[in-house]
Amino acid sequence: MSQDIRKRSVAAIAATLCSKVFNVAIITTWMLPSVTTLAAADVVTAVAPRSIGELKPTATLRVGKTADWVVITFDAVWVGSTRPFAVHKIDPNTNQLVATVVLPGEPCAGLATGSGSLWVPLCGKSPMLARIDLESNKLITVLDIGPAAAEGGVAASPDSVWLVVDKNGSLARIDPANGKVRQTIRLPAGSYNPFYSEGRIWVTRADGSELTSVDAATGSVLAMTRTGPGPRFLTASAGAVWTLNQGDGTVTRIDTHSKQATTTVALKTPGHGGDIGFGGGMIWTTMPKVPLSVIDAATATLLCQWVGPGGDSLGIGHGAVWLTDYHAGTISRLELNDALARCKPASRR
Numbered sequence: 001m002s003q004d005i006r007k008r009s010v011a012a013i014a015a016t017l018c019s020k021v022f023n024v025a026i027i028t029t030w031m032l033p034s035v036t037t038l039a040a041a042d043v044v045t046a047v048a049p050r051s052i053g054e055l056k057p058t059a060t061l062r063v064g065k066t067a068d069w070v071v072i073t074f075d076a077v078w079v080g081s082t083r084p085f086a087v088h089k090i091d092p093n094t095n096q097l098v099a100t101v102v103l104p105g106e107p108c109a110g111l112a113t114g115s116g117s118l119w120v121p122l123c124g125k126s127p128m129l130a131r132i133d134l135e136s137n138k139l140i141t142v143l144d145i146g147p148a149a150a151e152g153g154v155a156a157s158p159d160s161v162w163l164v165v166d167k168n169g170s171l172a173r174i175d176p177a178n179g180k181v182r183q184t185i186r187l188p189a190g191s192y193n194p195f196y197s198e199g200r201i202w203v204t205r206a207d208g209s210e211l212t213s214v215d216a217a218t219g220s221v222l223a224m225t226r227t228g229p230g231p232r233f234l235t236a237s238a239g240a241v242w243t244l245n246q247g248d249g250t251v252t253r254i255d256t257h258s259k260q261a262t263t264t265v266a267l268k269t270p271g272h273g274g275d276i277g278f279g280g281g282m283i284w285t286t287m288p289k290v291p292l293s294v295i296d297a298a299t300a301t302l303l304c305q306w307v308g309p310g311g312d313s314l315g316i317g318h319g320a321v322w323l324t325d326y327h328a329g330t331i332s333r334l335e336l337n338d339a340l341a342r343c344k345p346a347s348r349r
Helices: 003-031 336-343
Strands: 059-062 066-072 077-082 086-091 096-102 112-114 117-123 128-133 138-143 154-157 160-164 170-174 181-186 191-197 200-205 210-215 221-226 231-237 240-245 250-255 261-266 275-279 282-287 290-296 301-307 314-317 320-325 330-335
Touching: 066 314, 066 320, 066 330, 077 320, 096 138, 117 154, 154 191, 160 191, 191 231, 200 231, 210 231, 240 275, 261 301, 275 314, 282 314, 282 320, 290 320, 290 336, 301 336, 320 336, 330 336
Parallel strands: 112 154, 231 275
Antiparallel strands: 059 330, 066 077, 077 086, 086 096, 112 117, 117 128, 128 138, 154 160, 160 170, 170 181, 191 200, 200 210, 210 221, 231 240, 240 250, 250 261, 275 282, 282 290, 290 301, 314 320, 320 330
């Protein structure tokens, strides 16, 4: 083949590929007109794995056969369990269990606090939403509305509780005063996990690679942003939303102002389960067998990663990381300052 013919052939192939890519882009844009793309390259930061055994818990409490879902309030730490189906209240001043509230179903899709209550989605033949009074530690009511799937989530804004109630992406806005659905917002199918921050509801699409933002005042969909594959759990801090992507074990940072994905941090922790939270200027994640990873929120740099048994859910508050060992049915208190000190390079200690 001559050089001229070869050049024309390469040009023709390139033109065909560009045309196909352009057509796919048109189809994608038509399907998701407000999706912004994930342009940032992965940040690959090699860190030597550490043993989770070097972090010595101040306290470890067994709450059931399994321990999952953690939420922090101003005076307590709440954690869910199976056998029993319950949520448990821990006093962070004494590190003691002070209340156990038995539930009529499995707490399976997160915990949220709002309107003086703890909201607990329950799985079973008839999914439900339990409401527990934070002052009396008693089950107030169980609403006949529940999560679309396990590993979903629930969120609370100042005037509403938010829950995805089916696999078609129906985000229900629930009035906490009477338990009735006051609005339903249509999101992409496969969206399950809402999170409230600064006037917006952010919802990850675990069956895809998107994050949707919703105006918490009006219920209007504002934008959709590309993330890593299979985003599920999320947190917010320092002008950003961070998603833990189960598909490839990465964390994506989305700027809340531009709604653009700015960075993806490679953790190499793909798979089922996990959790993510913010505290001490850091993003903290947990996955089974990699109980704790720490990302600097200012630089989006992976600083430390502890491996070993345990992990699956966490909460940051009261000067500590509260980390569950799902299969052991325990929750441990790890002092925040101790973990951060161990993350510093030797020259800075």
